[in-house]
Amino acid sequence: MTDSVRDQYEAYPYPSRDPAEEATRLVVGSPSNLMELNHYLYAGRRDFSRPFRALVAGGGTGDAAIMLAQQLSDAAQAGTGSPGSNPGAKRGGEVVYLDLSQSSRSVAEARAGARGLTNIRFVTGSLLEVGKLDLGVFDYIDCCGVLHHLKEPAAGLSALAGLLKDDGGMGLMVYGTLGRDGVYPLQEMLRRLAGDQPLAEQVTLARRLLGNLPASNLFARNPVLRDHGGSDAELVDLLLHSQDRAYLVEEVAALVEGCGLKLVTFIEPLRYDPATYVKDPVLLKALSGLSPLERAAFAEKLAGNLKTHVFYVTKNLIEDTVASPAGRDAVPCLRVMQGPQLAKAVQRDLSLKGEFDGLALQFPLPRLAPAILPWIDGQTPLSKIQETLQDLDPRHDWARFKVQFDQLYAVLNGLNHLFIRYPV
Numbered sequence: 001m002t003d004s005v006r007d008q009y010e011a012y013p014y015p016s017r018d019p020a021e022e023a024t025r026l027v028v029g030s031p032s033n034l035m036e037l038n039h040y041l042y043a044g045r046r047d048f049s050r051p052f053r054a055l056v057a058g059g060g061t062g063d064a065a066i067m068l069a070q071q072l073s074d075a076a077q078a079g080t081g082s083p084g085s086n087p088g089a090k091r092g093g094e095v096v097y098l099d100l101s102q103s104s105r106s107v108a109e110a111r112a113g114a115r116g117l118t119n120i121r122f123v124t125g126s127l128l129e130v131g132k133l134d135l136g137v138f139d140y141i142d143c144c145g146v147l148h149h150l151k152e153p154a155a156g157l158s159a160l161a162g163l164l165k166d167d168g169g170m171g172l173m174v175y176g177t178l179g180r181d182g183v184y185p186l187q188e189m190l191r192r193l194a195g196d197q198p199l200a201e202q203v204t205l206a207r208r209l210l211g212n213l214p215a216s217n218l219f220a221r222n223p224v225l226r227d228h229g230g231s232d233a234e235l236v237d238l239l240l241h242s243q244d245r246a247y248l249v250e251e252v253a254a255l256v257e258g259c260g261l262k263l264v265t266f267i268e269p270l271r272y273d274p275a276t277y278v279k280d281p282v283l284l285k286a287l288s289g290l291s292p293l294e295r296a297a298f299a300e301k302l303a304g305n306l307k308t309h310v311f312y313v314t315k316n317l318i319e320d321t322v323a324s325p326a327g328r329d330a331v332p333c334l335r336v337m338q339g340p341q342l343a344k345a346v347q348r349d350l351s352l353k354g355e356f357d358g359l360a361l362q363f364p365l366p367r368l369a370p371a372i373l374p375w376i377d378g379q380t381p382l383s384k385i386q387e388t389l390q391d392l393d394p395r396h397d398w399a400r401f402k403v404q405f406d407q408l409y410a411v412l413n414g415l416n417h418l419f420i421r422y423p424v
Contacts, residue, residue: 004243044330073119186218193205
């Protein structure tokens with residue numbers, strides 16, 4: 001990365017975080033949630049109570065590193081192979097944090113200290129120099145919001161791929177072209193207004209320009225772009241960055257393939273499915289012959305609001321890494337929500353409502369959803385859930401139960417709420 005990029009993150013560590021908030025919440029997200037990466041990269045069969053090395057390349061103020069370290073620590077303490085709910089005192093795996101900004105690193109270290117985490121190794125440097133840093137090899141690599149700030153993103157991704165174990169994978173995020181409509185004309189205007197001034201003065205001028213945008217301006221009309229309202233760090237990252245680019249789905253796939261990697265999935269999967277937006281049977285039939293990648297590209301253009309692309313990749317030699325709910329011993333796991341509360345929320349109209357960057361969507365759920373959801377606790381296998389329901393109603397044999405569960409799974413997994421793991 002250039003010196004200007006380093007100077008930006010020294011002056012405005014991103015994202016803006018207060019270490020004191022670690023006492024009340026754990027910031028979670030995608031990628032890199034342990035349930036999620038286990039589902040997509042290890043077919044739900046990874047035991048996280050055993051040694052596991054993760055690299056967070058471009059760690060910023062620590063969101064991914066803190067989440068991973070806490071969840072690995074929880075899994076080690078629980079000894080169950082899946083993240084528990086209690087703060088772990090045992091050393092769980094190892095997370096290597098890498099970032100070029102000392103200011104960002106200081107925030108991340110303070111957050112780790114507030115949690116008492118001892119399983120993070122902090123390193124200052126550029127991901128382009130990982131080959132010289134003697135970091136070793138990794139089971140998993142997180143790289144979010146970094147590749148699109150490099151002059152040569154493929155060089156950065158290739159460097160990281162060289163540190164990945166043969167059975168490992170990565171969770172990545174890059175900007176999406178269509179959802180950032182209006183960003184780049186505004187960036188150009190700000191460079192003309194204040195390109196040579198100190199960054200703090202550029203922030204002041206940017207605020208003034210934002211307050212004077214006509215209603216017809218592309219940025220002003222884009223309901224997705226609201227990240228800059230929180231703090232100056234968010235504004236700088238969005239509008240005053242000296243180097244960034246965005247990607248279409250096809251360009252993401254080309255980047256991944258060009259680095260010898262295999263694209264596993266985009267997150268959330270349903271946002272990359274045209275059937276989420278199109279219900280016309282004639283159109284759906286016309287789309288049925290498209291490949292998964294072609295369908296994802298069509299959905300991106302159809303929705304028009306994907307401002308980022310979050311996705312998982314593996315090395316090409318790895319075959320099917322995605323978990324399936326096929327086995328009776330499959331254990332369904334909710335990422336954030338609690339089963340009983342979700343059951344109550346959907347009981348009346350058997351649907352799940354969501355808002356996706358300005359687009360309101362509603363997904364129908366199967367009849368048994370309110371009966372199944374309370375038993376999804378991350379520990380109970382499908383066989384036990386089915387037997388419990390059959391005790392209440394003999395009609396709920398395995399075949400009928402499985403049809404209902406698969407319908408529920410299709411929605412909740414597609415929205416990135418539900419994953420599968422297997423006992424290890």
